[in-house]
Amino acid sequence: MNSTQPTTFSVTFPSNAEQLARIQQHLIDWFEANGRDLPWRRTRDPYRVLVSEIMLQQTQVDRVKPKYAAFLEQFPSLEALAAATPGDVIRAWAGLGYNRRALNLQRTAQAVINDHEGRFPETPEALRNLPGIGPYTAGAVACFAFERDVAFMDTNIRRVVQRLFVGPDDTGASDRELIRIAEAAVPQGRGWIWNQAIMELGALICTASRPRCQICPLRAECRAYAAWRTADQDVFNYTPPPKPKAARAVAESKTPFTSTSRYFRGRTVDTLRQLEPGHWLALAELGPRVKPDWADADREWLLTLLHGLAADGLIELDEAGDQARLP
Numbered sequence: 001m002n003s004t005q006p007t008t009f010s011v012t013f014p015s016n017a018e019q020l021a022r023i024q025q026h027l028i029d030w031f032e033a034n035g036r037d038l039p040w041r042r043t044r045d046p047y048r049v050l051v052s053e054i055m056l057q058q059t060q061v062d063r064v065k066p067k068y069a070a071f072l073e074q075f076p077s078l079e080a081l082a083a084a085t086p087g088d089v090i091r092a093w094a095g096l097g098y099n100r101r102a103l104n105l106q107r108t109a110q111a112v113i114n115d116h117e118g119r120f121p122e123t124p125e126a127l128r129n130l131p132g133i134g135p136y137t138a139g140a141v142a143c144f145a146f147e148r149d150v151a152f153m154d155t156n157i158r159r160v161v162q163r164l165f166v167g168p169d170d171t172g173a174s175d176r177e178l179i180r181i182a183e184a185a186v187p188q189g190r191g192w193i194w195n196q197a198i199m200e201l202g203a204l205i206c207t208a209s210r211p212r213c214q215i216c217p218l219r220a221e222c223r224a225y226a227a228w229r230t231a232d233q234d235v236f237n238y239t240p241p242p243k244p245k246a247a248r249a250v251a252e253s254k255t256p257f258t259s260t261s262r263y264f265r266g267r268t269v270d271t272l273r274q275l276e277p278g279h280w281l282a283l284a285e286l287g288p289r290v291k292p293d294w295a296d297a298d299r300e301w302l303l304t305l306l307h308g309l310a311a312d313g314l315i316e317l318d319e320a321g322d323q324a325r326l327p
């Protein structure tokens with residue numbers, strides 16, 4: 001436990017098998033009655049599960065739904081995605097942001113084809129060896145495609161595990177402790193529905209601010225709720241205290257988004273997306289489309305930006321450094 005934070009709760013879960021069984025059943029019952037019917041919950045195809053998981057990182061469910069359908073129509077199989085040009089994949093990713101995710105997804109597909117004879121590995125450990133797959137995605141694919149009883153953490157799962165089994169958000173538990181608790185909490189043979197349910201609770205009920213404890217199926221068992229009630233806090237209007245930000249994050253938050261490198265990178269890729277496949281755009285035309293107050297003196301700045309995008313595989317620059325296009 002983090003010694004710099006208040007530690008009024010011990011991380012001893014699970015200590016009571018009956019209570020754990022109750023929590024599991026209540027949450028699964030709630031999910032069966034209230035879980036959203038999302039397209040990626042109707043499949044166990046690892047390719048489709050992977051596409052949904054990569055899209056859902058940093059993008060809201062409602063925005064992902066139409067993009068997921070369109071992407072799978074264009075790239076209906078692992079083979080189709082692996083064989084596409086990177087430019088086609090980047091074009092299909094329009095509207096989702098964080099374009100590097102598109103290329104990582106394609107690299108994963110190519111590695112499954114080339115190194116695993118087109119069959120996804122099934123364990124988190126083996127999935128982690130694929131390019132572009134981190135611990136969360138490896139666990140999610142193992143669980144949601146292969147129904148492995150594994151635990152993994154995203155922000156929703158972390159928050160629910162913390163509150164349910166440890167206490168309020170400021171009663172610190174390390175990530176290692178939380179994953180240990182999450183692993184112990186997975187009901188045998190029901191990992192798929194348990195992990196879907198815990199994520200859904202985090203998305204719909206146990207939200208970061210204003211958790212809806214009054215309608216939560218786990219209220220009677222929840223350590224955070226018990227603590228807030230004991231402290232006579234208004235749990236129905238609960239807003240967690242702001243987390244201390246790293247110095248860099250504070251500095252970045254003072255910079256308007258439209259002045260950030262991420263913003264200009266996104267605009268550059270968006271501009272090149274509008275070209276016919278294979279067509280180049282001269283930097284003299286690209287510059288003013290990316291930066292409204294463009295001046296000739298910005299050329300070096302633009303070139304640095306373009307070299308960064310090219311190094312990430314998101315664009316191509318011609319040899320003279322005069323034109324750019326999608327790869």
Ligand code: SF4
Pocket residue numbers: 160163164205206207211212213216217218219222223224225
């Ligand atoms: S009772 Fe409240 S804090 Fe506890 S899991 Fe439910 S919504 Fe989250």
